[in-house]
Each structure stands twice: as C-alpha cells, then as structure tokens.
Amino acid sequence: MEQKKKELLVLEDILGSNKKIAGQIRKKLDEHGILAVNLLSAPGSGKTSLLEKIGLELKDNYRLGVIEGDIETERDADRIRKIGLPAWQITTHGACHLEARMLAKIFDQIPADLNFLFIENVGNLVCPASFDLGEGLRFVLLSVPEGDDKPKKYPEAFITSQVLVLTKCDLLPYLPFDTDRVIKEALEINPHLKVFKTSATTGEGLDELCAFLEEELKLRLSQHA
Amino acid sequence: MHELSLVADLFTIIEQQANQAGAKKVTKVVVSVGELSGVVPELFRSAFQSYKKGTIADKARLQLKMVKIKFKCRSCDQEITARNIMDESFSYVCPACGSKEMELIAGRDLYLEKLEIET
Numbered sequence: 001m002e003q004k005k006k007e008l009l010v011l012e013d014i015l016g017s018n019k020k021i022a023g024q025i026r027k028k029l030d031e032h033g034i035l036a037v038n039l040l041s042a043p044g045s046g047k048t049s050l051l052e053k054i055g056l057e058l059k060d061n062y063r064l065g066v067i068e069g070d071i072e073t074e075r076d077a078d079r080i081r082k083i084g085l086p087a088w089q090i091t092t093h094g095a096c097h098l099e100a101r102m103l104a105k106i107f108d109q110i111p112a113d114l115n116f117l118f119i120e121n122v123g124n125l126v127c128p129a130s131f132d133l134g135e136g137l138r139f140v141l142l143s144v145p146e147g148d149d150k151p152k153k154y155p156e157a158f159i160t161s162q163v164l165v166l167t168k169c170d171l172l173p174y175l176p177f178d179t180d181r182v183i184k185e186a187l188e189i190n191p192h193l194k195v196f197k198t199s200a201t202t203g204e205g206l207d208e209l210c211a212f213l214e215e216e217l218k219l220r221l222s223q224h225a
Numbered sequence: 226m227h228e229l230s231l232v233a234d235l236f237t238i239i240e241q242q243a244n245q246a247g248a249k250k251v252t253k254v255v256v257s258v259g260e261l262s263g264v265v266p267e268l269f270r271s272a273f274q275s276y277k278k279g280t281i282a283d284k285a286r287l288q289l290k291m292v293k294i295k296f297k298c299r300s301c302d303q304e305i306t307a308r309n310i311m312d313e314s315f316s317y318v319c320p321a322c323g324s325k326e327m328e329l330i331a332g333r334d335l336y337l338e339k340l341e342i343e344t
C-alpha cells in the first residue's frame with residue numbers, strides 16, 4: 001500500500017491543559033470572592049514561617065485556609081493546623097512543582113466562604129513559576145541568606161510574581177546582603193513588583209504585608225461584586 | 226526539571242491529533258520552546274526519546290525551535306529582543322522612550338507547532 005507523508009499544522013499549547021484547569025479554578029475563586037496567593041521560593045526561604053505569622057495576624061478578622069505543597073510529608077500542614085487554621089497537604093511524590101490539576105482534585109474540600117487561600121508551592125525557585133494555579137496573586141520570597149544576586153539568575157519567578165517578599169531580614173547585620181541591589185535588579189526585570197522587607201522572627205514588615213493583603217481583597221471584592 | 230511530565234502532555238496532544246488525521250505513523254514532531262519557558266532542551270529531548278517508545282511516534286524525529294524573549298513597549302510600540310535576560314546590562318526599560326511599561330510578547334510559551342505524519 002502506498003504511504004503518504006504530510007505535514008499537519010497543530011499550534012497547540014503543551015501547557016494548555018494546566019492553563020485550562022487553572023482558569024476554571026480562578027473562575028470559582030472569583031465567584032466565591034476568595035483571594036488565593038501562590039507562594040514561590042527556594043527550599044527553606046521561610047514560606048511556612050511567614051504563613052504562620054500572617055495567619056496569626058489575620059485569622060481573627062478573616063477566614064483563612066492554606067494548601068501546602070511538598071514532595072513528601074504532612075509536616076508543613078501540621079504546622080499550620082497548630083495555629084488553628086485549616087490546611088490541606090498535597091504531596092507531589094517527586095514532582096518539583098504544584099500543578100492546577102493537583103489543586104482541582106482537592107478543591108471540593110475547600111470551604112466556599114474563605115477570604116484568603118494561601119498556596120505554599122514546593123520549595124523550588126525554578127519550576128513552579130511555569131505553572132499557573134489560578135491564583136489571584138503570586139508572591140516570590142527571597143531570604144537574606146540566599147544572597148542578593150538571585151533575581152536575574154532565576155528571572156521567571158520574579159517576572160511572573162506581583163510581590164517580592166524579602167524574608168529573614170533580621171539576619172541583615174550578619175550577612176553581606178545588599179538590599180538595594182536586590183530591589184533594583186528585581187525591578188529591572190519586573191517594574192511592577194511590590195517589595196516587602198520582613199522577618200518572621202522579629203515581626204518586621206508583617207503589618208505592612210497584611211495591610212496590603214486586606215487592600216487587595218477589598219479591591220477584588222469590589223471588582224467582582 | 227519537569228520535562229517528563231511536559232512530554233507526557235505533549236504525547237496526549239500528538240496521539241489525539243494523529244488519530245484525528247488518520248495517521249499510521251508520526252515521523253516528525255516540531256516543538257516551539259520559549260527561552261523563558263523553563264524548559265531545558267537537552268532534558269526535553271531525552272524525555273522525548275524515552276517516552277516515544279511504543280507510541281505512534283516511535284520513530285519520530287524531534288525538532289526544537291527556540292523562541293527568543295521579546296518585549297514590546299506599551300507607550301511607543303518599540304519591540305526589543307532580549308539577547309540574554311541574565312545579562313548584567315539587561316533591564317525592562319524601553320531603549321527608545323525610557324518607559325517601564327514593557328510587555329513580554331514572546332519567549333514564555335511551549336507549544337506543539339506541527340507534525341509530519343504518514344497516512
């Protein structure tokens with residue numbers, strides 16, 4: 001039998017299935033008036049510690065929930081439950097990032113009356129940046145011990161985020177970390193980044209960060225009303 | 226480092242497209258890779274080679290087309306191609322008018338551009 005070769009123009013987004021599910025999640029979140037925040041950083045930059053502090057500060061006035069993404073263990077979710085907040089652990093069993101379909105699987109368990117849903121991504125400054133989870137805001141965290149050269153070395157995380165949170169600022173006196181350089185370079189690759197200097201240890205910057213979150217929630221509620 | 230899961234999604238699209246077109250075989254796969262897509266071409270290639278075994282694209286060649294990072298100024302429409310985003314000199318400021326309203330218009334995407342099939 002004769003074989004015929006032909007070319008087939010496809011033009012299909014390989015990340016399309018993730019984007020589609022993320023879009024569905026975003027729509028539901030908007031309908032419920034939930035502000036979801038996706039937190040990205042290298043392992044150990046202080047994501048869970050920051051969430052513990054923000055949680056304590058906001059929990060009397062708002063309904064909060066936390067999704068914890070880790071490769072293995074329930075440890076981070078347990079830390080969040082200890083401060084009295086509902087937490088859902090997603091273990092990726094090896095995968096280096098959260099994907100929208102992983103969230104979709106547990107989405108039914110999330111109460112529709114939440115105000116804030118924090119999503120702690122797997123500790124990794126590279127891969128999570130490529131996967132939309134349907135979040136309303138993306139935070140990238142950079143801790144002082146990691147060094148001040150990171151924004152241009154890991155540009156995607158900084159380009160796709162709306163907020164840069166410098167963490168562990170209590171360590172500034174002990175480490176050669178040029179805060180101005182980091183902020184300058186981060187703004188060069190993303191001029192719209194909002195920057196917060198924080199410490200979970202001393203509490204520095206947490207009031208400002210929480211006030212910002214409250215403002216963002218209000219803004220969204222008025223837009224989607 | 227998640228090239229294998231991307232390749233799995235790629236094969237879902239390949240099989241669906243090939244079936245629709247009544248293909249017996251896929252002989253070539255052309256994928257467009259943005260420089261800012263987070264994909265490492267070598268890893269994508271080796272994931273493709275191991276994944277294709279036993280599929281309709283068993284013998285297929287993979288061609289990767291790298292797409293440069295490109296910005297467009299929202300104020301004056303000037304387009305710039307970033308040679309290397311990690312350049313010390315790189316900044317998202319329009320070289321023509323100094324505006325900081327630069328929109329990323331290319332370089333983030335990863336898509337299946339075309340297939341060569343045998344029917």
Ligand SMILES: Nc1nc2c(ncn2[C@@H]2O[C@H](COP(=O)(O)OP(=O)(O)OP(=O)(O)O)[C@@H](O)[C@H]2O)c(=O)[nH]1
Pocket residue numbers: 041042043044045046047048049050076122123124167168169170171198199200201202
């Ligand atoms: N000095 C100082 N240490 C901190 C601060 N925040 C967190 N740490 C410490 O940094 C370490 C990591 O903190 P975590 O909050 O677990 O970091 P994480 O980003 O959630 O880590 P992974 O989930 O494993 O990626 C812990 O030992 C914390 O005590 C801070 O503001 N100052």
Ligand SMILES: [Mg+2]
Pocket residue numbers: 047048049076120
């Ligand atoms: Mg953690």
Ligand SMILES: [Zn+2]
Pocket residue numbers: 298299300301302303319320321322323324
């Ligand atoms: Zn311009």
